[in-house]
Amino acid sequence: MKRSRMNLVVGGFVIVALAATMTACGADDKTDASGASADAVHTVAHARGTTDVPADPQRVVVLEPVQLDTSVALGVTPVGTAVLSEATGVPAYLGAEAAQIETVGTVTAPNFEKIAALRPDLIIGTQTRHGDLYERLSSLAPTVFMATQTDPWQDNVRFVADALGKSDQADVVLGDYNARCKEIATERGTGNKTAQLIRPRDDVLTLYGPTSFAGSTLECAGLTIPARDWENSISVDLSPEFVSGANADIIMVTSVNPNDPTTLPSTIADNVGFFPNPHLVDMSYWITGVGPLGGLAVLDDIERILETNG
Numbered sequence: 001m002k003r004s005r006m007n008l009v010v011g012g013f014v015i016v017a018l019a020a021t022m023t024a025c026g027a028d029d030k031t032d033a034s035g036a037s038a039d040a041v042h043t044v045a046h047a048r049g050t051t052d053v054p055a056d057p058q059r060v061v062v063l064e065p066v067q068l069d070t071s072v073a074l075g076v077t078p079v080g081t082a083v084l085s086e087a088t089g090v091p092a093y094l095g096a097e098a099a100q101i102e103t104v105g106t107v108t109a110p111n112f113e114k115i116a117a118l119r120p121d122l123i124i125g126t127q128t129r130h131g132d133l134y135e136r137l138s139s140l141a142p143t144v145f146m147a148t149q150t151d152p153w154q155d156n157v158r159f160v161a162d163a164l165g166k167s168d169q170a171d172v173v174l175g176d177y178n179a180r181c182k183e184i185a186t187e188r189g190t191g192n193k194t195a196q197l198i199r200p201r202d203d204v205l206t207l208y209g210p211t212s213f214a215g216s217t218l219e220c221a222g223l224t225i226p227a228r229d230w231e232n233s234i235s236v237d238l239s240p241e242f243v244s245g246a247n248a249d250i251i252m253v254t255s256v257n258p259n260d261p262t263t264l265p266s267t268i269a270d271n272v273g274f275f276p277n278p279h280l281v282d283m284s285y286w287i288t289g290v291g292p293l294g295g296l297a298v299l300d301d302i303e304r305i306l307e308t309n310g
Contacts, residue, residue, distance in 0.1 A: 047126075053122050060121070060124065062081050063123070064146065066156045067146075070161065073173045074164060080102045081103060086106060093297050104118070152211070173292040184221045193223050195252065196248035197286060200267070207246055214252075214287065223302070244274050279301075282301070
C-alpha cells in the first residue's frame, strides 16, 4: 500500500500520544499538560558544545527548513520559524496548521526581537548560518545548533529529533521514507533509468547531484543521476551553451508554479532533442523543503512522473 505524507504525520501523532500516555502513568504532581515533568531536561550535544534542554519543549523556534519539516513530521508545531522568503512564508506542503506558525525573519537573517517576543523554551539553529547569534539566542532559551545545513539531511533529521526529545521517532519517520523509496523502485522498475533535477537560474542551469536532498531521494527511489564531477558539492552550474550535458532519461525542472508551463525556461523548452519530455516540479519541496515530509512529497512526484513516462 502506498505510504503518503499524511500517513507519516498521523503515524507521528500516534507515537506522540502513546509516549505521552506512558509518561503520565509514572508522573508525579509536578507535570505539565503533556504529562512530562516540568523540570525534566535532557542533554543535547551540538555544534557549540552541550546544552540541557526541556525533555518536552512546548515553545520551539526553528531557524532552518529541515528543522521545521522534521518538527512537523514528529508532531511538534513550532511557535516560530525562519523562512527562506518572507513573501512566500511557510511552505504550503507542510499543511494548514504549519501555515499559522509565526515567521521570525529569514533563514539567513533571523529577527531577534520577533524570536524574543515568542518566549521560546528551545531554539534550534545552524552554526554555519547563525553562529554569530548564538550568545544572544542562548540568553533567551536553551539553544542548540546543527553544524551545517549541508550535512546529510537524514543526519540533521536525527539531530532535530534528539533536540526535541524524540530520537526514537526519527527512526520511524525515516523508516517510512525509505520504505516508500523501495516501494517505488520495486513497483516502477527504476533500476535502469537515469534522472536529473535542474534548477534554472538567471544565466545558468544548476544540476543537483547524489548528495543533495532531491538527488539522494531520486537515487533512494532506484534512479541514477548521470555521472559527472560534482566538485565536492551538492550541485554544479551549467552554462546554457552546454545544456546537452544535463540530459537524462527523466528530467525534472524546478518552478515556483509547476502548473504553469510557461515557467519552463527556453533553454530547455527550445531543446526538445535533448529534453523531449521535461517535468516541472515544485521548488518549495524539491529544493527548499528538506526533511521527511518534503522527501515524501518528492517521492509522490517521482511516482507520478514515472507513471506518465510509462
